[in-house]
Structures are given as C-alpha cells and as structure tokens.
Amino acid sequence: MALALIHDSDVHFYNDWVAPEGYFTDRGRDVPPGCEEISDEERERRAAKSRETMTEWFAEPHEGEPTPHPSVADE
Numbered sequence: 001m002a003l004a005l006i007h008d009s010d011v012h013f014y015n016d017w018v019a020p021e022g023y024f025t026d027r028g029r030d031v032p033p034g035c036e037e038i039s040d041e042e043r044e045r046r047a048a049k050s051r052e053t054m055t056e057w058f059a060e061p062h063e064g065e066p067t068p069h070p071s072v073a074d075e
Contacts, residue, residue, distance in 0.1 A: 006034075011033065016035060017034060017035055017036065018035065018036055018037070018038050018043070018046075019031075019035055019036070019037050019038075020037065020038070020040070020043070021037045021038060021039045021040070022037065023037055024037060025037060
C-alpha cells in the first residue's frame with residue numbers, strides 16, 4: 001500500500017533504497033529521494049548484520065502448529 005501511495009504521488013522515488021557508491025553522483029546526478037549510495041564496505045557490513053540477525057531469528061524451531069487457512073480448517 002505504501003508503494004501505491006508513493007507511485008500515485010508523482011514523486012520520483014526509487015524502490016532500490018541503496019546503490020553502489022558513485023552510481024548517481026559519478027554521473028553528475030543527484031541521489032534520488034529514498035535512495036542512498038553506499039560503499040562496498042558498508043554494503044558488506046549491512047549484509048553481514050542481516051545474516052547475523054536472520055540466523056538469530058531462525059536459530060530455534062518455531063513453537064506450535066501453523067494456523068491453517070480457513071478453507072482448509074473447515075474441512
């Protein structure tokens with residue numbers, strides 16, 4: 001829904017929130033709203049942090065049974 005609002009607003013907004021350092025600025029362009037240029041080191045730092053966070057979240061099995069879709073639960 002948020003992306004629909006952004007697209008309907010006619011504001012130039014890029015869905016890629018990060019771009020390699022220099023992607024826009026080395027071409028003489030301003031970095032668009034909602035986007036930032038990051039270095040390779042920063043990209044790798046963020047990727048490592050993401051992997052660490054996901055590993056923590058999925059380290060333990062999910063407790064309980066999944067909730068079935070209502071159409072299956074009614075059978």
